[in-house]
Amino acid sequence: MRFWNPIWETMPRKKLDEIHLKRIKKLIRYAYTHTQLYRRKFRECGLTPDDINTMDDFVKKVPFTTKEDLTYSQSPEQMFAVDALAEKSDTIIHYFQTSGTTGLPLKIPFSHYDTIKYGEDWVYGFWAVGIRPRFRFYFAFSWGMYAGFWSCYWGVRRLGCTAISGGGVGTEDRIKQLQSLKPDVLVATPTYAVYIAEMCRKMGVDPKSFGLKFFYGAGEPGPTAIPKLREELESYYGVKAYELYGVAEVGAIAPACPLQLGTHLNESNYHCIVIDPETGELLSEGERGENVVTSFAQLSQPVIKYRTKDIVEWHYSDACECGRTWVLYKGSVLARSDYVVKVRGVNIYQTAIENIIRSIPGASPYIEMHLRLDERKLDDMLIKVEADQSLPSEMYSDLENKIAEAIRGVIGVRLAVEVLPPNSLPRYELKAKKIFDHRPKERRMLLER
Amino acid sequence: MDESVNELYELIKIAREKIWKALTKTDIPAVKKALKDADLMLHWSLWHLALEEELKPELEREKAGISE
Numbered sequence: 001m002r003f004w005n006p007i008w009e010t011m012p013r014k015k016l017d018e019i020h021l022k023r024i025k026k027l028i029r030y031a032y033t034h035t036q037l038y039r040r041k042f043r044e045c046g047l048t049p050d051d052i053n054t055m056d057d058f059v060k061k062v063p064f065t066t067k068e069d070l071t072y073s074q075s076p077e078q079m080f081a082v083d084a085l086a087e088k089s090d091t092i093i094h095y096f097q098t099s100g101t102t103g104l105p106l107k108i109p110f111s112h113y114d115t116i117k118y119g120e121d122w123v124y125g126f127w128a129v130g131i132r133p134r135f136r137f138y139f140a141f142s143w144g145m146y147a148g149f150w151s152c153y154w155g156v157r158r159l160g161c162t163a164i165s166g167g168g169v170g171t172e173d174r175i176k177q178l179q180s181l182k183p184d185v186l187v188a189t190p191t192y193a194v195y196i197a198e199m200c201r202k203m204g205v206d207p208k209s210f211g212l213k214f215f216y217g218a219g220e221p222g223p224t225a226i227p228k229l230r231e232e233l234e235s236y237y238g239v240k241a242y243e244l245y246g247v248a249e250v251g252a253i254a255p256a257c258p259l260q261l262g263t264h265l266n267e268s269n270y271h272c273i274v275i276d277p278e279t280g281e282l283l284s285e286g287e288r289g290e291n292v293v294t295s296f297a298q299l300s301q302p303v304i305k306y307r308t309k310d311i312v313e314w315h316y317s318d319a320c321e322c323g324r325t326w327v328l329y330k331g332s333v334l335a336r337s338d339y340v341v342k343v344r345g346v347n348i349y350q351t352a353i354e355n356i357i358r359s360i361p362g363a364s365p366y367i368e369m370h371l372r373l374d375e376r377k378l379d380d381m382l383i384k385v386e387a388d389q390s391l392p393s394e395m396y397s398d399l400e401n402k403i404a405e406a407i408r409g410v411i412g413v414r415l416a417v418e419v420l421p422p423n424s425l426p427r428y429e430l431k432a433k434k435i436f437d438h439r440p441k442e443r444r445m446l447l448e449r
Numbered sequence: 450m451d452e453s454v455n456e457l458y459e460l461i462k463i464a465r466e467k468i469w470k471a472l473t474k475t476d477i478p479a480v481k482k483a484l485k486d487a488d489l490m491l492h493w494s495l496w497h498l499a500l501e502e503e504l505k506p507e508l509e510r511e512k513a514g515i516s517e
Contacts, residue, residue: 005497019499026504113489113505268496299504 002323004127008268009324013316016325017055020271023296024058024304025049031302036083037069038302058305059273059282064292065306070249071106080109080301087111087300096147098248108147108249109300117297118147118251119154121266125244125255126159128322131185131214133160138183140174140192143167146430147248148218152187155252161185171199171429182211186237190222190229191432194365197236208238215241216256220431224256224263224332225351228358232365245332247308250295254329257322264326269297272327273305274314277337288313290337291329311335311349339435341371341379346413348381350435353415356406357383362391362399366425372438379439382416383407389422458500465491465506469515 003009011019029049031038041063042048052058073083080089092109110118126135137156141149143165156163164183166174175196178186186193193215200207215233217223222243223230233241242256245263253270254263265272270293274283277290291310295303312329320328335349342348350369357363366386374380385403387396396419408414426433468488475481485506492506503509510517 007498011499015499023504030504030508112486113493116489116493268499296504 004124005268009124009326011267011325013325016267020267021055021058024055024271024294025052027294027296027302027304028052028062030299031086031304034086035302037072037081038304040083041065041069062305064280065304067106067249067307070301070303074107080107084301085109086302092300094150095145096150096248097145106249110298111300114298114300115151115154116158117269118151119156119158121246121252121269121297122152122155122244122255123159124266124268125216125242125252126155126161128255128258128324129214129216129240129242130258131159131161131216134162135159135185135213136162136164136181136183137185137187138164138166138174138178138181140166140186140188140196140429142429144430146219148246148252149187151246151252152216152218152244171196172203175200175203175205178207178210178212179205184212185214185216186210186212186239187216189219189428189431190217190226190233190243191220191365192429193217193233193237194229195427197233200236207236210237212237212239215239216244217241218244218246218252220434221333221351221354224260225334226355226358228355229365230260232358243332245310245329247293247306247310249298249301250293250303250306250308251297253293253295254332256332257320257324257328259320259322261320261322262328262330263332264320264322264324264328265293267326270295272314274312275307277309277311283314285314285316288334291333309337311337311340336435339369339371339437341381343378343380343415344413346411348411348413348415352411353383353407354434356410357385357403360399360402360406362388362395363403363419364388364422366427368425368434368436370436370438373440380416382418384418384420384425386422386425387419393421454498454500458495458498461491461494469510469513472510472515472517 032042032049045063070081070084074081091111093112094110094115096108097105153163164181197207223233223241224243230241244252245254246252254265256263272291272293274289275292283289291308291312293306293308310333315328315330334351340347357367364386368384370382372380399419400417403417404414465488468484472484488506495501
């Protein structure tokens, strides 16, 4: 059977939209009845659940939900945001939070049923690429409060696979575990998987000796968003590399298309629209904009028309070549709306920059993008790139020029580039911090997930 | 609705009604929890068929007057 659930994965668009509308109406009534947040938001607009009868009503009348809405009533004294919580707090069985480098971390509650659906989201992705029960998964993860890989673990159990924990040990010990246990699937953030391969080289270990069949990542743009990164991971480990697009406070919303065309929104649990991040206007198919998601799966802290700040290019797929009728995010997440800057009239997307740099000999995968203002007080970007170990330092300036020219050739604008010696930039076990915003506060939008 | 799916729906509905009845026959926490989990799984199977009535099984039990 090609699909985990062909009823949903190949459902015609008309039927998908009918069911979405039914569920949206139920969800609105549920959130309005059970949360102060949604009662307040609806009353501010002069709405009640009875006013939402068509998809047009939903798109035009229902207000957006933002991260600030969810954190509004958070306090250090309370475990959860009181006005956003729909369940009684004693039915919450799992607590997560985002890392929150600025301001409050977002607290995320899940009930038992929420966790089942969140885990199931991953199973659609596993099954699509050929992962089956009894496969062994290695989690290169320390089991902190990051929701992503916990939900992957729930999915692994749901499918009937074996979970092997790489928690509580450092990278060298994880490499030894991978060598001795020979799992089928490596789960990690893509950046950390690159780092594991780097450490293997230092230890004289061939990552292909682990016998892995798949890499499945999440947490940051990965093998789907950055084709060069996919090539690297597949070449290092001898695997097929995929990623899942998730939003911690919403769910594991979009597993990889098995043909690596992008990620498909799991429409059995989620609905999306895509908007212009500046104007809030609905965008047409094929356009790039901010992904706004409604979850039928996360009911403890409901999210209705939630602004994710993820920039996607969306397509209806009737049907995608893989056979799915679910919305396709071509190339998965292209950028964060806060961090798409316009430099001399050109939108700069993080994933495009990474993909270009990864194809240049002499450049390592370790990159940072620094947003700043130029002398005219317009948005600008400085790119810092670590040189590959093999590149002599007298070649750094030549590499800077090559990178700048390559970027200009693809996206039409020349950016400042600084090449640094190897090991200058930090390494991360979870998602890498690659974007640094040095612009004045009023030019920045707060970002954290 | 497709005939085979209709038959499946009816079977799941019958199973859930039996579980709901069993829930009213016990106060043992361990058994109650297992029965609620069983009802959750059956609701989940209806979700997979796009045939659920409410978003959560407990909302359906409430409607049916099943005391928790």
